[in-house]
Amino acid sequence: MLPYKSLFLINKNLKTPVYQQITNQFTSLIRNGTLKSGQKILSSRVLSEVLGVHRKTVIMALDELLTQGWLETKQGSGTFVAKSLPEIKPQKLKESENISIKKAGFSFEQKPILCREVVKASDKLHLDDGFPDPRLAPLLDLARAYRGNLIHGNSYVKLGYGDTKGSYWLRQELATYLNESRGLKITPENVLIVRGTMMGMYLLTTAFVKANDYVVLSEMTWASAKINFQHAGANILTIPTDENGIVVDALEELCEKYLIRLIYVTSHHDYPTTVTLKADRRIKLLKLAEKYRFIVFEDDYDYDFHYQSKPLLPLASADEVGVVLYSGSFTKSISPAFRVGYLIAPEEVIEHLSYYRRIIDRQGDVMLENAIAELLHEGIIQKHLRKSLREYRERRDFFCELLSQKLKNEVSFQIPEGGMSVWTTFDKSIDLVKTAENALKNGLYFSNGIQHNLPNNTINATRLGFASSSVAELEKCVEVLKKSILNI
Numbered sequence: 001m002l003p004y005k006s007l008f009l010i011n012k013n014l015k016t017p018v019y020q021q022i023t024n025q026f027t028s029l030i031r032n033g034t035l036k037s038g039q040k041i042l043s044s045r046v047l048s049e050v051l052g053v054h055r056k057t058v059i060m061a062l063d064e065l066l067t068q069g070w071l072e073t074k075q076g077s078g079t080f081v082a083k084s085l086p087e088i089k090p091q092k093l094k095e096s097e098n099i100s101i102k103k104a105g106f107s108f109e110q111k112p113i114l115c116r117e118v119v120k121a122s123d124k125l126h127l128d129d130g131f132p133d134p135r136l137a138p139l140l141d142l143a144r145a146y147r148g149n150l151i152h153g154n155s156y157v158k159l160g161y162g163d164t165k166g167s168y169w170l171r172q173e174l175a176t177y178l179n180e181s182r183g184l185k186i187t188p189e190n191v192l193i194v195r196g197t198m199m200g201m202y203l204l205t206t207a208f209v210k211a212n213d214y215v216v217l218s219e220m221t222w223a224s225a226k227i228n229f230q231h232a233g234a235n236i237l238t239i240p241t242d243e244n245g246i247v248v249d250a251l252e253e254l255c256e257k258y259l260i261r262l263i264y265v266t267s268h269h270d271y272p273t274t275v276t277l278k279a280d281r282r283i284k285l286l287k288l289a290e291k292y293r294f295i296v297f298e299d300d301y302d303y304d305f306h307y308q309s310k311p312l313l314p315l316a317s318a319d320e321v322g323v324v325l326y327s328g329s330f331t332k333s334i335s336p337a338f339r340v341g342y343l344i345a346p347e348e349v350i351e352h353l354s355y356y357r358r359i360i361d362r363q364g365d366v367m368l369e370n371a372i373a374e375l376l377h378e379g380i381i382q383k384h385l386r387k388s389l390r391e392y393r394e395r396r397d398f399f400c401e402l403l404s405q406k407l408k409n410e411v412s413f414q415i416p417e418g419g420m421s422v423w424t425t426f427d428k429s430i431d432l433v434k435t436a437e438n439a440l441k442n443g444l445y446f447s448n449g450i451q452h453n454l455p456n457n458t459i460n461a462t463r464l465g466f467a468s469s470s471v472a473e474l475e476k477c478v479e480v481l482k483k484s485i486l487n488i
Helices: 018-031 044-051 055-068 139-151 168-182 197-208 223-231 248-257 279-292 347-360 366-378 380-406 432-441 471-484
Strands: 071-074 078-081 125-127 191-194 214-218 235-239 260-265 295-299 324-329 341-344 411-413 421-426 444-446 461-465
Touching: 018 055, 044 055, 055 071, 125 461, 125 471, 139 366, 168 191, 168 366, 191 197, 191 347, 197 223, 197 260, 197 295, 197 324, 197 341, 197 347, 214 223, 214 248, 223 235, 223 260, 235 248, 248 260, 248 279, 260 279, 279 295, 366 380, 380 411, 380 421, 380 471, 432 444, 432 461, 432 471, 444 471
Parallel strands: 125 444, 214 235, 214 260, 260 295, 295 324
Antiparallel strands: 071 078, 191 341, 324 341, 411 421, 421 461
16 A cells, blocks of 8 residues: 555645646656556545545546546446556656756757857846837837727737738838838838847748858847858858948959858948948949849848938838848837837748748737837827937937046047947957956946957957936946956
8 A cells, every 4th residue: 555645745725726736746656656557546535535635626636637548447446547558667756856857858959159148137237239228118108009909999800810921000100100211112011020130030041041152241240140140051251341331342352252142231330330331332232232133131220319410221222123121120219128120121022031930920919019000100109219319319428428538548439320339449458358247246237249359359349338328327337347447
């Protein structure tokens, strides 16, 4: 006779129903070999007395175990552990039965390029990669719009499966907004709603980039973009960046040697340096794309925040042959938490990409997409962007003045024409990695800049984001940064 009373631990204060606790513990005892195939189980009456629970509760548990195939009954003989179960050898219990499984029971290839630390938001001081300040976002308006779209209208349509290309209302509003603000000439059929630029890039590489295709990036580029193309098996070629953006003449030289499939560009505010690609280079880039028939993936991650006169129109606005895929998102406009972005491309490209989108993410958050569409329609997002632009310009000016005053011997930089961060080069005598570590201990986060280094060339520079911190917070950030600097 098994000591049932010591094997079963019933806790009536748990949210898990008692019958389910009994069921779960029975299956555990069978799995670990304590209860063996063919072994007889106590009757429901005896078991209820032993466990101190109502007989109906035990009957519910036994019925569940019978239904799942763990137990079987023999008329006139009682209930037994199912004989059809494979023989299980008893295993030694470790310190706890609830230890999580760490190692997979199958083999798989782990790509080192995908193993990166995930940067998470914290309540520390931060000079981040160039993120917006969620405190400025129109959250009350967004909540109102989301709630309204959730409870009004035909619930079967709104809460059911939708278009894999995204909310048609949002695509309409985006087409109007982008035509007015960026000089595009598009319809809703040129718009694919995605979770963000990362998702758009993954769809792009899956659909259009094959192993051994040649992809061109700037020497210092967004790491996530590079990883996407490496994951696709592309051959990566690089071109330099100067004060006028990517060197397009270097791209032309590559076109004469290789069959280029795609170039990834951040033309408005180069990543990471924030410089703007000048007009003559834009024209030449489009001509090269037309001549050599390669894709231009234009990542316009913070178009709305340009402080020197009016922002330059994107490459997509001058694309007459359909070579530019234009990407943007509301991550920088509102907050990274709201995963709504868009890809703009010729209609047949959008149709093609929607097939791929369907197999990884059937559709996005239709309620959120419709809420953003409502705010665009009402002009609330446009108003928010104008207000944020003024605020971020003030923060940029204040932060740059602080750097000039407090760290004039330690750093050098150019005041950015736009964007949310300052590309900052530290004096060679400063160990940037150790300084970042020291700053974190003192309550300030900023990137150590390792990802921007070139082969055999330590840039010793990083992006210091100013937009997500108030003026008072920026002042504290610079104080901590100054105290944290460590010379080699």
